[in-house]
Amino acid sequence: MEKISQSVVKKDHAPKVSGRSIYVSDYPSEGVLCGKLLHAKVARAKVLGVEVPELPEGYFYVDAKDVPGDNNVNIVLDDTPVYCRETVEYIGEPIAMICGPDPKVVEQLRDACKVNYEELEPVLDLRAAQEKFFDYNFGHGDVEKAFAEADKVYEEEFETGYQEQAYLETQGMMAEPEEGGRMFVHGSAQCAYYIHGAVMRALGCGPTGVHILQDVTGGGFGGKEAFPSILGCQVAVAAHKCKKPVRCVFDRREDMEYTSKRHPSLCRYKVAVKDGKVTAMDIDVKFNAGAYSTLSAVVLQRGIIAAPGIYNVPNIRVHGWAVKTNTSPCGAYRGFGAPQTFFAVEMMMDHIARDLGVDSLAFKEAHLVKQGDTTSTCGKYHFPVPIPAMIEEIDKACDYRKKRAEYAKPQTGRYRRGIGMSMYFHGAGFTGSGERDLIKAVAKLRKYKDGTVEVLASNGEIGQGLRTTFPKIVAHELNLPLDKVYYNHPDTARVPDSGPTVASRSLMVVGELLRRAAIKLREQWVDGEEQEVEERFKEPDFLIPFYIDKFEGDAYPTYAWSVNAIELEIDTYTGVAKVLGAYGSFDVGTPIDYNIVMGQMEGGFLQGIGYASIEKMDYDAKGRIRNNSFSDYLIPTTKDVPNLKCMLHVEKYPNGPYGAKGAGELPLVGAPGAYLEAVEQALGGVTLNHAPFTAEDTLAVITKEAI
Amino acid sequence: MVNGYTAASLQEALEIRAAHDVVPYAGGTDLMVENRQGVEYLFLNKVPELRKITVDDEYVRIGAAVTFTEALADPNVPQLMKEAVSRIAAPAIRNAGTFGGNLGNGSAKADSVLIEFVADAKLRLVSKKGERIVDVDKFYLGRKKLDLASDELIAEVLLPKKGLAQYSYEKVGGRNALAISRVSFAGVFATENGKITNVAAAFGAVADTVLRYKDIEATLIGKTVDEAKAMKKDYLGAYAERMVLTRGRVSAEYRKNVCMNLLNDFLTKFGI
Numbered sequence: 017m018e019k020i021s022q023s024v025v026k027k028d029h030a031p032k033v034s035g036r037s038i039y040v041s042d043y044p045s046e047g048v049l050c051g052k053l054l055h056a057k058v059a060r061a062k063v064l065g066v067e068v069p070e071l072p073e074g075y076f077y078v079d080a081k082d083v084p085g086d087n088n089v090n091i092v093l094d095d096t097p098v099y100c101r102e103t104v105e106y107i108g109e110p111i112a113m114i115c116g117p118d119p120k121v122v123e124q125l126r127d128a129c130k131v132n133y134e135e136l137e138p139v140l141d142l143r144a145a146q147e148k149f150f151d152y153n154f155g156h157g158d159v160e161k162a163f164a165e166a167d168k169v170y171e172e173e174f175e176t177g178y179q180e181q182a183y184l185e186t187q188g189m190m191a192e193p194e195e196g197g198r199m200f201v202h203g204s205a206q207c208a209y210y211i212h213g214a215v216m217r218a219l220g221c222g223p224t225g226v227h228i229l230q231d232v233t234g235g236g237f238g239g240k241e242a243f244p245s246i247l248g249c250q251v252a253v254a255a256h257k258c259k260k261p262v263r264c265v266f267d268r269r270e271d272m273e274y275t276s277k278r279h280p281s282l283c284r285y286k287v288a289v290k291d292g293k294v295t296a297m298d299i300d301v302k303f304n305a306g307a308y309s310t311l312s313a314v315v316l317q318r319g320i321i322a323a324p325g326i327y328n329v330p331n332i333r334v335h336g337w338a339v340k341t342n343t344s345p346c347g348a349y350r351g352f353g354a355p356q357t358f359f360a361v362e363m364m365m366d367h368i369a370r371d372l373g374v375d376s377l378a379f380k381e382a383h384l385v386k387q388g389d390t391t392s393t394c395g396k397y398h399f400p401v402p403i404p405a406m407i408e409e410i411d412k413a414c415d416y417r418k419k420r421a422e423y424a425k426p427q428t429g430r431y432r433r434g435i436g437m438s439m440y441f442h443g444a445g446f447t448g449s450g451e452r453d454l455i456k457a458v459a460k461l462r463k464y465k466d467g468t469v470e471v472l473a474s475n476g477e478i479g480q481g482l483r484t485t486f487p488k489i490v491a492h493e494l495n496l497p498l499d500k501v502y503y504n505h506p507d508t509a510r511v512p513d514s515g516p517t518v519a520s521r522s523l524m525v526v527g528e529l530l531r532r533a534a535i536k537l538r539e540q541w542v543d544g545e546e547q548e549v550e551e552r553f554k555e556p557d558f559l560i561p562f563y564i565d566k567f568e569g570d571a572y573p574t575y576a577w578s579v580n581a582i583e584l585e586i587d588t589y590t591g592v593a594k595v596l597g598a599y600g601s602f603d604v605g606t607p608i609d610y611n612i613v614m615g616q617m618e619g620g621f622l623q624g625i626g627y628a629s630i631e632k633m634d635y636d637a638k639g640r641i642r643n644n645s646f647s648d649y650l651i652p653t654t655k656d657v658p659n660l661k662c663m664l665h666v667e668k669y670p671n672g673p674y675g676a677k678g679a680g681e682l683p684l685v686g687a688p689g690a691y692l693e694a695v696e697q698a699l700g701g702v703t704l705n706h707a708p709f710t711a712e713d714t715l716a717v718i719t720k721e722a723i
Numbered sequence: 724m725v726n727g728y729t730a731a732s733l734q735e736a737l738e739i740r741a742a743h744d745v746v747p748y749a750g751g752t753d754l755m756v757e758n759r760q761g762v763e764y765l766f767l768n769k770v771p772e773l774r775k776i777t778v779d780d781e782y783v784r785i786g787a788a789v790t791f792t793e794a795l796a797d798p799n800v801p802q803l804m805k806e807a808v809s810r811i812a813a814p815a816i817r818n819a820g821t822f823g824g825n826l827g828n829g830s831a832k833a834d835s836v837l838i839e840f841v842a843d844a845k846l847r848l849v850s851k852k853g854e855r856i857v858d859v860d861k862f863y864l865g866r867k868k869l870d871l872a873s874d875e876l877i878a879e880v881l882l883p884k885k886g887l888a889q890y891s892y893e894k895v896g897g898r899n900a901l902a903i904s905r906v907s908f909a910g911v912f913a914t915e916n917g918k919i920t921n922v923a924a925a926f927g928a929v930a931d932t933v934l935r936y937k938d939i940e941a942t943l944i945g946k947t948v949d950e951a952k953a954m955k956k957d958y959l960g961a962y963a964e965r966m967v968l969t970r971g972r973v974s975a976e977y978r979k980n981v982c983m984n985l986l987n988d989f990l991t992k993f994g995i
Contacts, residue, residue, distance in 0.1 A: 430988070589984035590895045590906070591977070630898055647903055648972060653813075655900035711895070712977045719980060 085220025185234025276347025436693025624687025787823025
C-alpha cells in the first residue's frame with residue numbers, strides 16, 4: 017500500500033465519538049428564536065389567506081412579504097420560492113415561519129394558523145405527468161437503420177422509487193444578524209457557497225452582506241446539497257425581520273416527508289439485437305422532479321448519460337425528461353440519477369441474454385467498453401477500463417460463475433438461492449464542462465508563523481473524511497506531521513470558493529489543487545513567516561470539450577468503476593430475502609485513506625442494497641408521504657448484510673492527487689441491478705422490472721407464478 | 724421534565740397506582756419514544772417483586788418488570804419464549820424492555836405476547852384490593868385495549884411449564900434487527916397416546932389483537948395425525964375463511980398469504 021493510502025485516525029474522530037462536536041442544534045438557546053415552518057397540508061391549492069393567531073410579544077410571523085430581496089431560491093433555475101407564492105404546489109411547502117423564544121409556544125401558534133385554500137387538482141402520478149421542467153435528447157449512429165435490420169427488438173419498462181437519505185442529523189439552519197448589518201448563516205450543509213449565493217439573493221445584498229459557515233454536519237448523502245439553500249434563505253429572512261438569531265431544525269417526520277429524496281423513475285428501453293449483439297438502444301428516461309425543479313436538470317443529465325450502461329452500443333438515442341408533479345421536490349442523493357438508469361440497463365441486458373439463451377455475465381462481457389471507445393456522448397474513455405479484471409476478482413471472491421450455474425438449475429423446497437452481478441461506472445466530478453465554466457474552483461493554503469498550515473477551501477466534511485484527507489495530501493507534499501496541517505469547517509468569509517461538496521469531486525478536483533498548492537508552498541517556504549498560496553482549477557488538456565446543448569464530448573474526465581455481486585436466499589413462504597453475501601470491487605483510483613474509503617464503500621454498498629430491497633417510500637392518493645419515520649421507512653442494519661465484502665481495484669487517474677478519483681457515490685449505484693438479478697434467479701428465472709423489490713413483491717410473484 | 728413516582732416495593736407501587744392517575748412504566752422502550760405530554764409515570768423497574776422469575780408446579784412465573792435479556796439468561800424460561808424474545812429489536816432494547824411493558828403497550832405486534840397467546844398463559848393482576856388471575860386472551864382485547872383497572876398493575880406472566888416443547892416460531896420483520904413484526908406466528912403441538920392433544924396456532928401483527936381460533940383447533944383434538952392429515956385441506960380452508968386481516972405496513976393480502984404458508988408449514992412439520 018502506498019504511504020498516502022495508509023489509514024490515520026480521522027481528525028474529527030475524537031470530538032464526534034465523544035459527543036463534543038457542536039451541531040447546529042447544540043448552540044445555546046439564549047437569545048435565539050426558534051423557528052417552525054407552517055407547511056402546506058394540500059398538494060395543490062391557491063392560498064387565499066392565512067388566519068394568524070394573535071402573537072404574544074417577541075413572537076413573529078414571517079412569510080414571502082418579508083423577503084427583502086427576491087423570493088426565489090437560486091439553485092439551478094430559480095423557481096423554488098423562499099416562502100410560497102399565491103399557490104402551494106406540494107404537501108409540506110413552506111407557507112410561513114413562526115419564530116419566538118419558546119419552542120412549545122411557537123409550535124402551538126404554528127398549529128393554530130388557519131390556512132384558507134382553494135384546492136386545485138394535483139398531478140401526482142409519474143406516468144400521467146406531462147409538464148416538463150427539462151427535456152433532453154441526444155444520441156449517435158443510425159438508430160432507425162439498426163432497428164430495421166435487427167433480428168429481434170426488445171422493449172421493456174423499468175421503475176424505481178424514492179430513496180430517503182436518512183442522514184443521522186436532520187436539516188437545520190440558523191441565521192444571526194451581525195453588527196454592521198451582515199447576516200451570518202450556519203448549519204448542516206454540504207455547499208457553503210451555494211447557500212451564500214442563495215441568501216444574497218433573498219436578502220438583496222452583495223457578497224459581503226452575508227457569510228455562511230458549515231457547522232459539523234451529521235451526514236448529507238446529497239440531501240444537504242440544495243435543501244440548505246432553501247432553509248438558509250428562510251431563516252435569514254426570518255432573522256432579518258425579527259432582528260434576532262433564528263434557528264430552524266426539522267424534526268424527523270418533517271425531514272422525511274418534506275425534504276428532497278431520490279427521483280422516482282420510469283425508464284423505457286427499446287433494444288435492437290442482430291447476430292446476438294446489441295446494435296441499438298432507444299431509451300426514454302422519465303424522472304419525477306416533484307413540484308419545483310431544484311437539482312433535477314443535473315440529476316437527469318447524469319442519469320441519461322449513463323443510460324446505455326458500460327456497453328459498446330453503436331447506435332444510441334436517448335430522451336430524458338424531468339416532469340413536474342405536486343409532490344416534494346426531489347434532489348441529490350448519492351449516485352445522482354445514475355442508480356436509476358444503471359438499474360434499468362443492467363436488467364435489460366440480463367433479460368435479453370436470458371431470451372437469447374446465454375448467460376447474462378457472458379453477454380455483458382461481450383459488449384463491454386474499453387479504453388479508446390466512444391462514450392454515450394461521443395466522448396472517449398481515455399483511460400483503461402478495468403472491468404474484466406474486476407469481474408475476475410469478484411468471481412474469485414464468491415465463486416460467482418459456479419454459483420450462477422448451480423442456482424440456475426431447478427430448485428425445490430422452502431428456500432431458493434440466486435446470485436446476480438452488475439457492472440457500472442460513476443463519472444468522476446461535475447457533469448460536462450461544469451468544473452471549467454461554472455465552478456472554477458480556487459483553493460488556498462495559509463501557513464502561519466509557527467509552521468502550521470491551514471487548508472482554505474469550501475468543501476464540507478460530511479463524514480467522507482475531507483478534514484483528514486485534505487490535510488493528508490498537504491502534509492505529504494510538505495513533509496510535515498499530519499497534526500501541523502488542519503482543515504476547519506468552511507466559512508465563506510474566510511475561504512475561497514473551491515466548489516460544492518458534490519459529484520464525488522472534492523478529493524479528486526480540490527485535493528489535486530491542494531497538492532499543487534502544497535508543492536508551490538514547499539518551493540516558497542520561509543520559516544517563521546506567514547505565507548499564502550493559491551491554486552485554480554485548470555481543465556485537463558486531453559478532454560474533448562463538452563457541449564450541453566448537444567450532449568456531445570467528454571461528460572467526465574475519468575470514471576470510477578465497479579462490479580457488484582449479490583447472493584441471496586429467498587424464503588418462499590414469506591418472500592423475505594436473506595442476503596448471503598454482497599461482494600463489491602471498487603476502483604476509485606488511489607485511496608487517500610484506506611479505512612475512510614472502505615467505510616465509504618461498505619456504507620454506500622449497503623445503502624444501495626437498501627434501495628434495492630427494503631427502502632420503500634410512497635405517497636397516498638392525496639400526495640402525502642406516509643412512511644415518514646424510521647419505524648415505517650426501514651434502512652438496512654449490519655445484521656441484514658453481515659457478509660459484506662468490499663475490495664479496491666486501483667486504476668490511477670493521472671490528474672487526481674496520487675491517482676485518486678471520485679469515490680463517494682460509486683458504491684451505491686449498482687446494487688439494485690445485482691440484487692434483482694439474484695432475486696430473478698432464485699425465483700426460477702422470472703422477469704422483474706422494479707426496485708425496490710420487497711418481500712411483499714416477492715411473495716406476490718411466488719403466488720402468481722405458483723413457485 | 725419527567726414527572727413521576729418511583730416505587731421501592733409492590734405495596735408502595737399499588738398505593739401510588741390507586742391514589743394517582745399514573746402511567747405504569749417498566750423499561751420505557753415504548754413510552755420514551757411516545758414522549759406523552761402532561762402525564763405522570765409510575766416507575767416500576769425497582770420493584771423487587773416484579774423482577775423475579777420463579778417456578779411452581781404448573782407455571783414459570785415471569786415478573787412484569789423482568790427484562791428480555793434476563794429471561795434469555797434464565798434456564799426455566801421455555802425455549803419457545805426465548806426464541807421470540809431473542810428477536811426483539813436489538814440488545815439495548817432487550818436490556819430495558821420488559822414482559823409487563825410488552826403487554827401494557829397493547830399492541831398485537833408484541834413478540835412475547837404472541838407466545839403467551841399460543842401457550843394459554845395467564846396473567847396475575849394486582850391492586851390494593853387484591854389480585855386476580857386472567858387468561859391472556861381475556862386480558863388483551865384489542866389495540867391499546869386491556870382489561871386492566873386504573874388501580875391495577877400487571878404483576879406476573881404465568882407461562883405453563885409443560886407442553887411447549889414441540890413448536891414452530893416465525894417472525895417476519897422488515898429487516899433482521901430493530902424491526903417491528905409484520906407477521907409473526909407461533910404454533911404448539913402435542914400428542915398423547917397417538918392422539919392430538921394440542922395444535923395451537925397464534926398469529927401476531929396481522930389484526931387488532933393476536934389471533935387464535937380455538938374452535939378450529941378443537942376439530943383436530945383427539946384425532947390421530949393421519950386423521951388430521953386427511954382433514955388438512957378443510958382445516959386450512961376454515962382458517963382462510965376466518966382470518967380477516969388488516970393492512971398495515973404491508974398489505975392484508977400479503978399478511979394472509981404468509982399466515983397461511985406458516986400455518987401449513989407448522990402442520991407439515993408435525994406430520995399433518
